[in-house]
Amino acid sequence: MSDTASKETFSFQTEVGQLLDIVAGSLYSNREIFLRELVSNASDACDKLRYEALTDASLLEGGQEFAISIEIDAKAKTLTVSDNGIGMNHQDLLDTLGTIAKSGTSNFLNALDDENKGDLGLIGQFGVGFYSAFMVAENVSVTTRKAGEKEAWLWASDGKGQFTIEPTTRDGNGTSVTLSLKKDAKEFLEDARVKHIIRTYSDHISFPVLLGEDTLNSASAIWTRPAKDITSEQYTEFYRHSGHAYDEPWLTMHNRVEGLLSYTNLLFVPSMAPFDLYEPERKSHVKLYVNRVFITDDTQGLLPPYLRFLRGVVDSEDLSLNVSREMLQSDPKLSKLKTGLTKRVLGELKKKATKAPEDYAAFWTNFGAVLKEGLVEEIALREKILEICRFKSTHNDDLTSLAEYVERIKEGQDAIYYIVGEDASKIARSPHLEGFKAKGVEVLLLSDSVDEFWLQHITEFEGKSFKSITRGSDDLDKIDDADKDDKKDEPEAKELDKLIELIKAELGDAIKDVRPSKRLTDSPVCLIADDGDMDVTLERMLKRAGQLQHSTPRVLELNPTHQIILKLAERASIDDNAQDALLKDAAHLLLDQARISEGEAPSDALEFSRRLTAVMSIAL
Ligand code: ADP
Ligand code: MG
Numbered sequence: 001m002s003d004t005a006s007k008e009t010f011s012f013q014t015e016v017g018q019l020l021d022i023v024a025g026s027l028y029s030n031r032e033i034f035l036r037e038l039v040s041n042a043s044d045a046c047d048k049l050r051y052e053a054l055t056d057a058s059l060l061e062g063g064q065e066f067a068i069s070i071e072i073d074a075k076a077k078t079l080t081v082s083d084n085g086i087g088m089n090h091q092d093l094l095d096t097l098g099t100i101a102k103s104g105t106s107n108f109l110n111a112l113d114d115e116n117k118g119d120l121g122l123i124g125q126f127g128v129g130f131y132s133a134f135m136v137a138e139n140v141s142v143t144t145r146k147a148g149e150k151e152a153w154l155w156a157s158d159g160k161g162q163f164t165i166e167p168t169t170r171d172g173n174g175t176s177v178t179l180s181l182k183k184d185a186k187e188f189l190e191d192a193r194v195k196h197i198i199r200t201y202s203d204h205i206s207f208p209v210l211l212g213e214d215t216l217n218s219a220s221a222i223w224t225r226p227a228k229d230i231t232s233e234q235y236t237e238f239y240r241h242s243g244h245a246y247d248e249p250w251l252t253m254h255n256r257v258e259g260l261l262s263y264t265n266l267l268f269v270p271s272m273a274p275f276d277l278y279e280p281e282r283k284s285h286v287k288l289y290v291n292r293v294f295i296t297d298d299t300q301g302l303l304p305p306y307l308r309f310l311r312g313v314v315d316s317e318d319l320s321l322n323v324s325r326e327m328l329q330s331d332p333k334l335s336k337l338k339t340g341l342t343k344r345v346l347g348e349l350k351k352k353a354t355k356a357p358e359d360y361a362a363f364w365t366n367f368g369a370v371l372k373e374g375l376v377e378e379i380a381l382r383e384k385i386l387e388i389c390r391f392k393s394t395h396n397d398d399l400t401s402l403a404e405y406v407e408r409i410k411e412g413q414d415a416i417y418y419i420v421g422e423d424a425s426k427i428a429r430s431p432h433l434e435g436f437k438a439k440g441v442e443v444l445l446l447s448d449s450v451d452e453f454w455l456q457h458i459t460e461f462e463g464k465s466f467k468s469i470t471r472g473s474d475d476l477d478k479i480d481d482a483d484k485d486d487k488k489d490e491p492e493a494k495e496l497d498k499l500i501e502l503i504k505a506e507l508g509d510a511i512k513d514v515r516p517s518k519r520l521t522d523s524p525v526c527l528i529a530d531d532g533d534m535d536v537t538l539e540r541m542l543k544r545a546g547q548l549q550h551s552t553p554r555v556l557e558l559n560p561t562h563q564i565i566l567k568l569a570e571r572a573s574i575d576d577n578a579q580d581a582l583l584k585d586a587a588h589l590l591l592d593q594a595r596i597s598e599g600e601a602p603s604d605a606l607e608f609s610r611r612l613t614a615v616m617s618i619a620l
Contacts, residue, residue: 418443
């Protein structure tokens, strides 16, 4: 672009427009957080340049010291936050200050559904990065020059749908963000107010934040300071800055490890599940520093994907500074680091799980499904992971560990029983559970999609095998039963056999077999997968994923003590029943009923309705 290039005008992306409408009209009382956001961006910009300069020293003009400075012009009613970081060129400005930034902002909009449109508390919860400046400013201008480039640019906007970019001049690389404060935001022109805000929210920033001659923050990397000198508020603010998070940390782990490979970790477990937890990339968000120099926040190989909920930093002086990010990722030291960190995190989680089970339950609800991926992927640590897994069960409403389950196991019970389904509340009401409940045999209720997968890999715990109650024979006879005597009516074996034969003949290929069941008490029928066949939920999941075309026929189990079955068996035993239309219809209806209780549709809705009508008319 030539020197005479003039001002260009652009429209904000629709989402940014929406966001700005909300932000600008905000009466949110915590507006001061705009300063935290601007200082945070300035700090990120310094980190980025320091990293780039590792491989291109010419980017640092005359060995500059990184700093963030705040200038107040009371007369002009402006507040400026400047940094000498990486800066932005024309394209960067278009990419970042006109569209929605990847983090923070899009969360915020997603959370703002119609119901809570006016709930500006959300601004505080999510932070909205750069755009939060419009809470206090009627105009924002950004003067910036990218390190290593000559042209400087002036970006300006009143936050009403459009922004402009024009060439300008700037001494040195970096960015200055100038806010023309709104009439009701003059408080941010007072030194004392600004100092207080910086100490509250930005003390942890590792570059000096200057107001005139004064340095307002501690200006040293927080993780290098002794834990006893750091307040929990400071930890929280650092967590929010480094993790682009806006909640409180649920767990803070700050350790220094000395040895062949020395490092410091300051890791956090969030108290709210981050929005991108289940994105297919399964990205880590922990920042890697080498000797206090920021390297990347997207290190593959620093932590396993099943710990991707962690936030914070890891800093090691023993990794090489002078290699590319890609080479660093294949450094064997990095995998040592990973092992050390993983064990520490699992150890800390175990402590929490034993000492504060209720608190741990909150963690488990957020991240249990993610952690369980480790059962499949991390063979060496399976035992350790299994130890800290918690499950819903039929025992009570609390979560249980496997060890606790095994302690409660009944005489004669040699399996850990479970049922898997997609909906926790539905499986808790499944007919398959009836017989187990009646006998007081505990069943784990598993409803995360990862459950089917780890159960393919882990077959036992403390010598007890895992067994699905929707597959195979029910074993319930073997288990000691306190109230054995209350025997219910059962049909004559001969009568039941006849009924079974008749149902089999009528249903044909639709089922694999028909058998009497012990697992039912209240429901007349249920469907199970045969021993050795695939569990029903897994089959359903694979079919949905397109990895499986056909369903395996299942076994229809009949409750021999149920009134319907008793009556049908009686009827079946009468000679010459083969042409009995009612029995034929009943066979199909029983299958459909079992399907419906699994959350499936009847095999043929019209036939179902015809049969139901026919059978009801006879009954009436
Ligand atoms: P986030 O910091 O979460 O990415 P922001 O809305 O705070 O979101 O900032 C958006 C983007 O604008 C940043 O990611 C960065 O690329 C760019 N940016 C903002 N401030 C600066 C700055 N002072 N120097 C360089 N780039 C900046
Ligand atoms: Mg930001």
